[in-house]
Amino acid sequence: MDTDEVGLAATAKKTNSSIGRFIAFIGDITKEKEITAAVEKANKSFGTIHILLNTAGILDNYTPTLETTEALWDRVLAVNLKGTFLVTNQILPQMLTQEHGVIINMASIAGMVAGGGGAAYTASKHAIIGYTKQLDHDYIRQGLRANAIAPGAIQTPMNAADFAGDGKMAEWVANETPAGRWAKPEEVASLTLFLASEQADYIHGTVMTIDGGWLAK
Numbered sequence: 308m309d310t311d312e313v314g315l316a317a318t319a320k321k322t323n324s325s326i327g328r329f330i331a332f333i334g335d336i337t338k339e340k341e342i343t344a345a346v347e348k349a350n351k352s353f354g355t356i357h358i359l360l361n362t363a364g365i366l367d368n369y370t371p372t373l374e375t376t377e378a379l380w381d382r383v384l385a386v387n388l389k390g391t392f393l394v395t396n397q398i399l400p401q402m403l404t405q406e407h408g409v410i411i412n413m414a415s416i417a418g419m420v421a422g423g424g425g426a427a428y429t430a431s432k433h434a435i436i437g438y439t440k441q442l443d444h445d446y447i448r449q450g451l452r453a454n455a456i457a458p459g460a461i462q463t464p465m466n467a468a469d470f471a472g473d474g475k476m477a478e479w480v481a482n483e484t485p486a487g488r489w490a491k492p493e494e495v496a497s498l499t500l501f502l503a504s505e506q507a508d509y510i511h512g513t514v515m516t517i518d519g520g521w522l523a524k
Contacts, residue, residue, distance in 0.1 A: 356408075359394065369425045398410075408452070416516065452510070454513045457515065457517070494517060
């Protein structure tokens with residue numbers, strides 16, 4: 308999601324009144340007060356939160372460090388990393404009180420190797436992976452399960468620039484991917500659903516790649 312807006316979908320224990328219901332809250336994920344307001348709205352609408360997906364993020368256009376301004380560095384780290392930290396700390400106390408919670412953070416293959424972004428983006432995604440592992444380690448005995456997803460080439464609005472014009476960049480990415488194509492958002496959604504389910508209860512502090520074989524090269 309190429310945005311710094313925060314959207315929360317809260318889940319209470321399944322009831323007929325909560326199934327299929329959604330609420331939206333538009334705000335700045337780098338502002339703690341706005342996150343608090345979003346969480347309060349989710350709690351009021353659904354009850355306590357059991358599943359948190361930290362997916363907000365922005366790119367840095369593959370900018371190398373000498374061309375990265377302090378403003379760009381601060382902005383990317385604020386949205387991608389600080390935003391994840393702030394939202395997690397708002398919701399984690401609820402999860403610990405109920406002794407159950409699942410947190411899934413959106414990393415990237417840029418969090419594991421170079422070349423998936425510029426200096427700021429790559430640094431932020433490496434940091435998210437480390438944060439996820441430490442988060443799970445610190446609270447696993449209190450009912451928390453935290454994992455990260457590391458997507459490769461996923462055809463979303465965030466990557467629209469790669470398809471612009473003659474689409475040569477998108478074609479190059481597909482050719483460089485062993486699977487020979489971009490993934491659809493629904494494929495990431497399916498992996499997310501699995502990690503949020505009880506079937507993944509023994510998966511902790513793990514980074515799940517979904518990259519069409521990119522990292523296997």
